[in-house]
Amino acid sequence: MPLFRASKTTEIPPGEVREFQLDGHTVAIANVDGRFYAIDNTCLHRGGPLGQGLLHGKTVTCPWHGWEYDVTTGKVGASPTVGVSCYRTEVRGDDLFVECE
Numbered sequence: 001m002p003l004f005r006a007s008k009t010t011e012i013p014p015g016e017v018r019e020f021q022l023d024g025h026t027v028a029i030a031n032v033d034g035r036f037y038a039i040d041n042t043c044l045h046r047g048g049p050l051g052q053g054l055l056h057g058k059t060v061t062c063p064w065h066g067w068e069y070d071v072t073t074g075k076v077g078a079s080p081t082v083g084v085s086c087y088r089t090e091v092r093g094d095d096l097f098v099e100c101e
């Protein structure tokens with residue numbers, strides 16, 4: 001899968017999550033203690049934007065109705081067999097890249 005440049009690493013401070021458009025695909029990227037995790041931005045409930053949610057530890061809460069996702073796995077907290085796609089991230093210098101379709 002191709003790598004897409006998402007942002008500067010400094011654009012996503014520790015403890016924050018942001019949404020980015022990568023070649024027509026929207027991903028939510030979270031900074032958990034300096035490590036970056038990327039998941040699909042679209043909540044499985046009704047399509048809420050996970051990249052606009054709140055991050056606590058490795059859990060992002062959907063801003064619309066509160067479903068919680070583990071950003072390291074994409075899984076919905078209450079139902080570990082259900083989740084959104086995860087994407088590999090890579091830091092090169094000050095730039096953050098995400099591998100996605």
Ligand code: FES
Binds near residue numbers: 043064
């Ligand atoms: S759309 Fe995400 S919890 Fe409802």
